[in-house]
Amino acid sequence: MTAFLSIRDVRKTYVGTNRQRVVALSDVHLDVAEGEVVALIGPSGCGKSTLLRMIAGLDDDFEGGLSWTRQPRPGKDIGFVFQEPALLPWRSVERNVSLGLEAQRDKSAEGRTRVRDLLDLVGLSDFSQSFPKELSGGMRQRAAIARALAYDPQILLMDEPFGALDAITRDRLHDDLLRIWETTRKTIILVTHSVEEATYLADRVAVMSSRPGRIKAVHHVPLDRDRSPETRRLPRFAEFAGMLRQELE
Numbered sequence: 001m002t003a004f005l006s007i008r009d010v011r012k013t014y015v016g017t018n019r020q021r022v023v024a025l026s027d028v029h030l031d032v033a034e035g036e037v038v039a040l041i042g043p044s045g046c047g048k049s050t051l052l053r054m055i056a057g058l059d060d061d062f063e064g065g066l067s068w069t070r071q072p073r074p075g076k077d078i079g080f081v082f083q084e085p086a087l088l089p090w091r092s093v094e095r096n097v098s099l100g101l102e103a104q105r106d107k108s109a110e111g112r113t114r115v116r117d118l119l120d121l122v123g124l125s126d127f128s129q130s131f132p133k134e135l136s137g138g139m140r141q142r143a144a145i146a147r148a149l150a151y152d153p154q155i156l157l158m159d160e161p162f163g164a165l166d167a168i169t170r171d172r173l174h175d176d177l178l179r180i181w182e183t184t185r186k187t188i189i190l191v192t193h194s195v196e197e198a199t200y201l202a203d204r205v206a207v208m209s210s211r212p213g214r215i216k217a218v219h220h221v222p223l224d225r226d227r228s229p230e231t232r233r234l235p236r237f238a239e240f241a242g243m244l245r246q247e248l249e
């Protein structure tokens with residue numbers, strides 16, 4: 001595998017307000033290939049969000065190294081989707097999605113077409129002029145995904161993006177994400193608490209141990225890349241998800 005992103009010997013220590021030191025990550029190694037979907041799972045507090053923030057360039061105070069085949073430009077080449085969509089309530093869906101392009105002073109016709117194509121991709125074309133409060137939770141999260149893709153980032157980092165949604169909406173968003181991946185072939189790192197979500201969406205699943213967080217195993221998901229709701233009913237699906245659950249215990 002040619003690593004698109006190599007994480008080597010990463011160690012992160014937080015110093016709390018009372019000067020207490022918390023080693024959040026230790027000896028973290030992971031290679032991610034271009035176009036791959038990697039899920040990060042692990043017990044609460046094992047450092048998943050910390051690792052994602054480092055990859056995003058939001059935290060550079062750590063030991064060890066991250067190396068890229070193409071160094072991402074800050075604020076441009078990395079798309080981030082959080083559990084809460086954090087849309088600006090006073091801007092329409094279209095103007096939320098175009099936010100990044102405006103920040104880059106991209107007012108080109110190409111930029112506008114790109115926003116329209118993205119709204120189409122996430123199924124929000126009919127709601128482009130709606131405001132966030134007029135959308136359901138799932139639609140807001142779709143808008144947040146479109147916004148993260150607007151820069152055409154080289155990697156999409158997702159921190160429990162579906163954690164706040166009900167089960168039916170979450171399943172629908174999973175299929176949307178698979179379709180988006182089919183179209184864009186973006187490299188995706190997805191933090192999730194759900195072994196089923198990791199199994200359904202990822203090519204590989206990295207399992208982290210509790211604090212200090214380490215990657216204790218990386219598994220290839222034994223399923224074809226072409227996934228559909230029937231995939232969830234395959235015995236292999238349940239077996240793999242069950243194995244992940246056991247590893248987390």
Ligand SMILES: Nc1ncnc2c1ncn2[C@@H]1O[C@H](COP(=O)(O)OP(=O)(O)OP(=O)(O)O)[C@@H](O)[C@H]1O
Nearest residue numbers: 014015016022024043044045046047048049050051
């Ligand atoms: N700003 C901070 N200052 C001090 N300690 C922190 C800070 N942010 C995180 N930590 C600590 O680092 C560890 C890892 O936190 P992190 O949020 O990365 O875990 P997580 O795996 O994403 O957790 P969860 O699954 O519950 O969201 C925790 O022990 C947490 O208390």
